[in-house]
Amino acid sequence: MDLVDxxxxxxxxxxxxxxxxxxxxxxxxxxxxxxxxNPVNGAVQGYANYPDEWKKxxxxxxxxxxxxxxxxxxxxxxxxxxxxxxxxxxFRRVFDAAGEFGVSSQxxxxxxxxxxxxxxxxxxxxxxDDREWGLLLPEIIVELQMSAVHMHDAVLRSSLxxxxxxxxxLSGREKEILQWTAAGKSQADIGDILGISNxxxxxxxxxxxxxxxxxSTTQAVARAVSMxxxxxx
Amino acid sequence: xxVVLDALNREQHHSILDEMYKLRARVFRDRLGxxxxxxxxxxxxxxxxxxxxxVISMNDDGKVVGCxxxxxxxxPHMLSDVFSDILDGEPPLRSSTIWEATRFxxxxxxxxxxxxxxxxxxxxxxxxxxxxxYAMRAGIQxxxxxxxxxxxxxxxxxxxxxxxxxxxxxxMGKVVAMAALMDCSAERVASIRExxxxxHDVFVGEDDLIMPMExxxx
Numbered sequence: 001m002d003l004v005d006x007x008x009x010x011x012x013x014x015x016x017x018x019x020x021x022x023x024x025x026x027x028x029x030x031x032x033x034x035x036x037x038n039p040v041n042g043a044v045q046g047y048a049n050y051p052d053e054w055k056k057x058x059x060x061x062x063x064x065x066x067x068x069x070x071x072x073x074x075x076x077x078x079x080x081x082x083x084x085x086x087x088x089x090x091f092r093r094v095f096d097a098a099g100e101f102g103v104s105s106q107x108x109x110x111x112x113x114x115x116x117x118x119x120x121x122x123x124x125x126x127x128x129d130d131r132e133w134g135l136l137l138p139e140i141i142v143e144l145q146m147s148a149v150h151m152h153d154a155v156l157r158s159s160l161x162x163x164x165x166x167x168x169x170l171s172g173r174e175k176e177i178l179q180w181t182a183a184g185k186s187q188a189d190i191g192d193i194l195g196i197s198n199x200x201x202x203x204x205x206x207x208x209x210x211x212x213x214x215x216s217t218t219q220a221v222a223r224a225v226s227m228x229x230x231x232x233x
Numbered sequence: 234x235x236v237v238l239d240a241l242n243r244e245q246h247h248s249i250l251d252e253m254y255k256l257r258a259r260v261f262r263d264r265l266g267x268x269x270x271x272x273x274x275x276x277x278x279x280x281x282x283x284x285x286x287x288v289i290s291m292n293d294d295g296k297v298v299g300c301x302x303x304x305x306x307x308x309p310h311m312l313s314d315v316f317s318d319i320l321d322g323e324p325p326l327r328s329s330t331i332w333e334a335t336r337f338x339x340x341x342x343x344x345x346x347x348x349x350x351x352x353x354x355x356x357x358x359x360x361x362x363x364x365x366x367y368a369m370r371a372g373i374q375x376x377x378x379x380x381x382x383x384x385x386x387x388x389x390x391x392x393x394x395x396x397x398x399x400x401x402x403x404x405m406g407k408v409v410a411m412a413a414l415m416d417c418s419a420e421r422v423a424s425i426r427e428x429x430x431x432x433h434d435v436f437v438g439e440d441d442l443i444m445p446m447e448x449x450x451x
Contacts, residue, residue: 075240075284077303077332078371084241113283113308115327141372142330149307149329171323199416200397203375207306207326 016047016155023147024049027140029124031103034151035070036112036120045155054101061097066090073109074121079141082107083130106133110148118156122148146210153213170229174208177201179230182221234291234437235363240284251275252297253289260338265381266407280304280311280335288364290356291437292343299339299356301364306331306377312399312412316379319412320400326377332368332417334378348430354391358429361393363436365425368417378413385413392428393421 020032033048048055064070068091073080082105085091095105107125114120124144126133170178173194180190187205191198205217212227214220224230238246254275261267261276269276283304290299304310310333312325337360344353368376377399380388388394395413402411415421426432 072241077239077284077286077305078237078367080241112329113305115308115313117309119308138370141370142374143372145329145372169324171320171325173323197396199375200414203326203328203331203397203414206330206374207328210307210328 016151017049019151019154020047020049024124027124027143028136029126029140032122032124034120034122034148034155036118036152036155050103051101054098054103057097057101058094063094063097067094069094069107069109069123070121073111073123074119076111079108079110079144081137082109082125102127104128106130108137108144110144112148112152114152114156116156118152120148120152120155122151146215149210150213150215153210157213168211168213168227168229170208170211170224171204174204174211175224175230177204178208178221178224181205181217182225182230183233235359235435236289236291236437237363237367238287238289243284243287249289249291249297250287253287253300254281256297256300256340257336257338259340259342261336264341268406280309283309286367288360288367290339290360290363292351292356296343297340298343299360300336301334301338301360302336303364303368303376304333304335305329306333311335311379312377316405316410316412318403318405319379319410323400326399328375330372330374332371332373332376334364334376337378337380337384354387355429355431357387358391358393358425358431359435361388361391361425362422362429362431365415365417365422366435369419369422373417376415376417378415379410380413381408381410385411388413388415392424 016034020034024030024032031048031050033046033050035044035046037044058064068085068088069082082091098105104125104127106128107123109121109123112120112122126136176194177190180193185193187198187201191201209215209217209220212220212223214223221230225232236246236249238250243250254277258271258274258276261269262271270278280302286303288301288303289297292298306325306327307329312320312333317325339353339356339360341353344351344356346353348354378395382402385395393415395415397414399412399414402409
């Protein structure tokens with residue numbers, strides 16, 4: 001899958017903004033936003049590509065204090081489609097206003113849970129009817145999930161303290177599979193070598209990739225080598 | 234029929250949740266002898282406080298007859314904490330597209346051994362279909378399920394065999410626990426549906442929830 005990779009965009013806050021822009025472009029979405037509270041230093045970090053006028057209005061009205069797409073969603077396991085809030089007065093208050101700024105109430109919020117008690121919300125919206133939304137969502141939901149966690153992990157890693165403590169914990173199996181990948185073996189080959197199914201190889205690669213913060217297997221191998229997790233071949 | 238209770242709707246339907254906790258106490262403590270904490274006849278642990286998604290099967294009388302609990306593997310979950318023994322000391326999987334399934338059970342007191350709507354087999358399949366379809370809609374591709382060997386056998390015989398296992402089965406109290414991998418795929422759901430003869434939509438809309446519950450109370 002050809003995901004937008006945060007590590008290819010130059011450092012600093014600006015790259016999270018670019019990440020959101022590129023993701024919207026790629027997945028045919030109008031706007032996306034991300035918000036988290038850092039569990040280590042308590043700082044709230046947020047990124048969004050909404051129109052500046054809407055951002056100003058939103059903050060001016062203190063919508064963030066009761067916007068259900070920000071609060072009610074954060075404890076969910078599955079992504080929450082905004083249509084679940086249709087009868088919610090707070091939702092209507094925020095999104096009636098949003099409509100005047102060209103921001104649609106057709107959207108979805110993905111809750112993200114991290115390992116350190118950290119959490120975040122990644123939301124996307126598109127100006128379209130239910131039918132179109134229903135067709136689009138299954139096409140992009142896997143990539144949205146991966147992108148949401150990718151973004152969150154990158155934001156966490158960007159804080160210095162997290163950089164110090166967040167060393168990827170790879171299992172023996174994950175290392176072994178990455179090592180064989182580094183040696184040029186295909187997933188099918190590795191399955192044969194280790195006597196496990198192709199799908200098991202795949203599931204470990206996916207987990208290892210995300211722990212390392214890489215979007216492609218090639219990149220995961222390169223980073224694992226540079227981190228000393230596996231050997232260069 | 235299947236209802237999914239999460240952080241957004243659990244307050245409105247807390248009586249269903251309550252019945253589910255009671256079912257879990259009957260199954261995991263009374264029948265399986267797991268070392269779980271039961272208070273006031275309800276089995277609850279720290280993971281229930283993390284607002285997991287509960288996939289719950291209710292029969293036509295509105296009685297809770299089966300359930301399963303889903304959590305993201307990106308955050309705290311059972312294999313990363315309490316069941317880490319199963320993984321032989323290895324770190325757990327962590328992925329945005331893998332969920333963990335735990336506390337899977339069905340009510341063997343209410344359900345029979347046959348193949349009809351009121352059977353162990355039917356409800357097992359219904360909970361599985363509900364969980365996989367719910368997960369797929371969320372963009373989840375695989376599930377790692379903590380199960381016992383009996384459940385493992387049930388899965389294998391119902392068109393729902395795990396494609397692999399993580400770590401090694403471990404004795405936990407009176408039973409053995411193991412971590413099974415299952416793809417959340419249309420193929421798997423079709424296979425379970427075919428085995429169980431379930432072709433209809435298993436989910437009940439939230440608006441319809443009130444009726445069977447009122448019937449149960451009447």
